Each structure stands twice: as structure tokens, then as C-alpha cells.
Amino acid sequence: MSDSTENPNEVAIKCVVVGDNNVGKTRLICSRAYNEEAPNNRCNTSTSHVPTVWAIDQYRNNKQVLDNARCVVDGTIVSLRLWDTFGDHHKNRRFAYGKADVVVICFSICDEKSLNQVTKFWLPEVRKHNKSTPVLLVACKVDLRFAEVREKIKCKGTLSKTIKKSDIIFP
Numbered sequence: 001m002s003d004s005t006e007n008p009n010e011v012a013i014k015c016v017v018v019g020d021n022n023v024g025k026t027r028l029i030c031s032r033a034y035n036e037e038a039p040n041n042r043c044n045t046s047t048s049h050v051p052t053v054w055a056i057d058q059y060r061n062n063k064q065v066l067d068n069a070r071c072v073v074d075g076t077i078v079s080l081r082l083w084d085t086f087g088d089h090h091k092n093r094r095f096a097y098g099k100a101d102v103v104v105i106c107f108s109i110c111d112e113k114s115l116n117q118v119t120k121f122w123l124p125e126v127r128k129h130n131k132s133t134p135v136l137l138v139a140c141k142v143d144l145r146f147a148e149v150r151e152k153i154k155c156k157g158t159l160s161k162t163i164k165k166s167d168i169i170f171p
């Protein structure tokens with residue numbers, strides 16, 4: 001486990017989130033950190049993507065973020081600390097991987113290359129720094145599986161397919 005929190009009854013879990021550029025890491029983290037499904041101005045939501053990293057010091061500076069990080073797992077109070085990282089392969093993520101309790105590798109459902117890079121690049125990089133840390137594979141942008149993705153975002157590839165409106169089952 002990672003460094004303890006200021007609360008002695010809590011265990012801090014460091015969860016490092018990696019994956020290619022533009023797969024949705026920052027937005028995934030923001031959704032959890034701010035407890036919001038819809039993005040807002042705290043995350044970049046513009047159509048032209050600018051690589052960004054969500055600042056880890058939000059857990060120190062923003063009480064709401066710190067409160068949202070808290071959850072109870074098997075009777076233990078856990079403070080889930082999500083570490084955002086840059087998707088550029090050449091960036092050095094050694095600092096981020098240090099003392100990670102779990103690593104989340106993200107790919108985008110509408111970017112097949114981002115899935116191929118999981119085994120080609122991300123898993124080897126993770127294993128270089130964290131030999132036995134549990135790794136989770138997370139598919140992002142799953143809403144785009146049910147959209148007319150080719151027209152909307154010019155996605156190509158086997159992971160996305162255009163479906164009829166009548167195929168969609170709304171909750």
C-alpha cells in the first residue's frame with residue numbers, strides 16, 4: 001500500500017492510469033474525482049484534443065476531491081488516489097509508477113491502435129517498473145460504440161460499428 005493519508009484510519013491506494021493519447025484517461029479520472037458523469041470545465045472537453053494531465057495535488061487542495069476519493073472496501077476505509085499520466089510514449093513515467101498499488105491501462109473503444117498498444121507498449125512499460133502490481137484493462141469512450149461513430153468522429157476499425165437507432169436500448 002502507498003503512503004498513509006492524514007487520517008490514520010484510512011489506507012491510501014495509488015492507482016496509476018496510463019494509455020495512449022486521447023483515449024479518455026483524464027476524463028475518466030475527473031468523473032471519479034468530481035463524482036460527475038458529464039464533463040465540465042475542469043477537464044478539457046474541446047473537440048481538438050490537447051494532451052493534459054490532471055493534477056494529483058487536487059487531493060491536497062480540494063476537499064471535495066478528497067472526500068470523493070474515500071470509499072470502504074471489505075471494512076477498510078480507502079482513499080483512492082488516481083494518478084493521471086501523459087499518453088506520449090517517449091515521456092518518462094518512472095515517478096508516476098513509483099509505489100503504485102494498481103495500474104489501469106486505458107484504451108479507446110473507437111481507436112483500435114490504442115488497444116494494440118496495450119500489449120505492445122503499455123504492459124511492457126508497466127512491468128518494467130512494477131513487476132507484480134495488479135493491472136486492469138479499461139475500455140474508454142464506450143458511449144461511442146453506440147453512436148454513428150464513422151460520421152461523427154471519423155473512426156475506423158473493427159472496434160466500432162455503425163448501428164441503427166432501433167438497436168439502442170436506453171436505460
Ligand SMILES: Nc1nc2c(ncn2[C@@H]2O[C@H](COP(=O)(O)OP(=O)(O)OP(=O)(O)O)[C@@H](O)[C@H]2O)c(=O)[nH]1
Nearest residue numbers: 021022023024025026027045046051052086087141
Ligand atoms: N464521447 C466521449 N468522449 C470522451 C470520453 N472520454 C474522453 N472523451 C473525449 O476525448 C478527448 C480526450 O480525452 P482525455 O480524457 O483528455 O484523454 P487522455 O487519455 O487523458 O489524453 P492525453 O492527455 O492526450 O493523454 C476529450 O476531447 C474528451 O472530451 C468518453 O467517454 N466519451
